[in-house]
Amino acid sequence: MIPRYSRPEMTAVWEPQSRFRIWFEIEAHATDALAELGVVPKEAAAEIWAKGSGVTFDVARIDEIEAVTKHDVIAFLTHLSEIVGPSARFVHQGMTSSDVLDTCLNVQLVRAADLLIADVDRLLAALKTRAYEHRHTATIGRSHGIHAEPVTFGLKLAQAYAEFARNRARLVAARAEVATCAISGAVGTFANIEPAVEAHVAAKMGLSVEPASTQVIPRDRHAMYFATLGVVASSIERLATEIRHLQRTEVLEAEEYFSPGQKGSSAMPHKRNPVLSENLTGLARLVRGMVVPALENVALWHERDISHSSVERMIGPDATITLDFALSRLAGVIEKLVIYPERMRGNLDRLGGLVHSQRILLALTQAGVSREESYRLVQRNAMKVWDSYQQTGSAEVDFLEQLLADPDVRAALSEETIRERFDLGYHLKHVDTIFARVFGEAPAKAD
Secondary structure, eight states: OOGGGOOHHHHHHHSHHHHHHHHHHHHHHHHHHHHHTTSSOHHHHHHHHHHHTTOOOOHHHHHHHHHHHOOHHHHHHHHHHHHHOGGGGGTTTTOOHHHHHHHHHHHHHHHHHHHHHHHHHHHHHHHHHHHHHTTTOEEEEEETTEEEEEEEHHHHHHHHHHHHHHHHHHHHHHHHHHOEEOOOOGGGOOTTSOHHHHHHHHHHHTOEEOSSOSSSOOTHHHHHHHHHHHHHHHHHHHHHHHHHHHTSTTTOSEEOOOOTTOOSOSSOTTOOOOHHHHHHHHHHHHHHTTHHHHHHTTOOSTTOOSHHHHHHHHHHHHHHHHHHHHHHHHHHHHHHOEEOHHHHHHHHTTTTTGGGHHHHHHHHHHTTOOHHHHHHHHHHHHHHHHHHHHHHSSOOSOHHHHHHHOHHHHHHSOHHHHHHTTOGGGGGTTHHHHHHHHHSSOOOOOO
16 A cells, blocks of 8 residues: 555555564464474474574565565565574475465454554544534535535434444454464375464464365355455545535534644635545555455465466555445544534525424324325425525524414414424434443533
């Protein structure tokens, strides 16, 4: 991944030096287990650790060897023998390359998942803080992009919190799914290495044993992992899209923090654009684009082929690095999001009370008017308000006054009943209940 969208801790997981260190640990732990079984001398196993631990592997030298061997694991083992000496002949006894490559990849994916889970935790904390801050800040809910009925801005954020809490659980499950080790040798039969070696390496590397590998760890595990990253990315885009809409000039209920000295446009000095949220939308597309190749990697030939290898060398680093960056960026956007309650209330009132139309509809039906007739009565008054708004950009006709002046409506409903149906608080009476469901605790009382 390019440095612009990379963070150091996640990038370090995928650096060659980290990969070769994991390869060494897998080989050394396997040699320890073989020594306990009497397959190799214990002195040799000890010497491998003594000479290989703490060494900075020469990446250029490994690349130089691979240029000749055309085999990355053999190139590494050759370089390791240059470091360890004669005892290196006991390394990789009964193992195949996939034992090292697949176990290493899973270690890296587990470490990446731990970082992603920490990223989600930061985002959850930000969403919870801002949700409680605005749990009773009334705003308009929209369906199809059109004003519907009132909600609160806190509810919007609580919904996002619930979604990312599910994503956290998905990441935990994906981590567990991919956290397996295979040290089973050619075609996975353990013909030349004992299952006890695999169990030992798995325990040392923080993995569980793969119950039935072929020569590779089954790729349905990896497909599930990358599909989970794709779901998380989609949730990022959903929240980013909401912010982008709310920052539109005609809406402007919230906007990304605009720092001192920041510029919005090279041509138009007045611009303040939702560039971070737009960037998140693009990054989400990129992560999702890596899901299909992971799914296609599941179907390998017989006990092993390497059609998955080139894919994973790219999507492993790129998907996790991109998602790590995106989650961190989104958390920062939420932490600093500038929110305009007055603007929200202005937009809420913009359609002259039309947001209360359903309450009038229900009141009419409860008063004995058929639903079809109730709908007709409410709609004919609502359309007068809508038409005035459409022509001027403001509702110069008031919905309440239209209803009060309609003899057919008044025949069924008293003025008091009609006015009572325009109570904003009615729509928000269950906000605290929803918060208690989402956050698992009773919300603090509003100030």
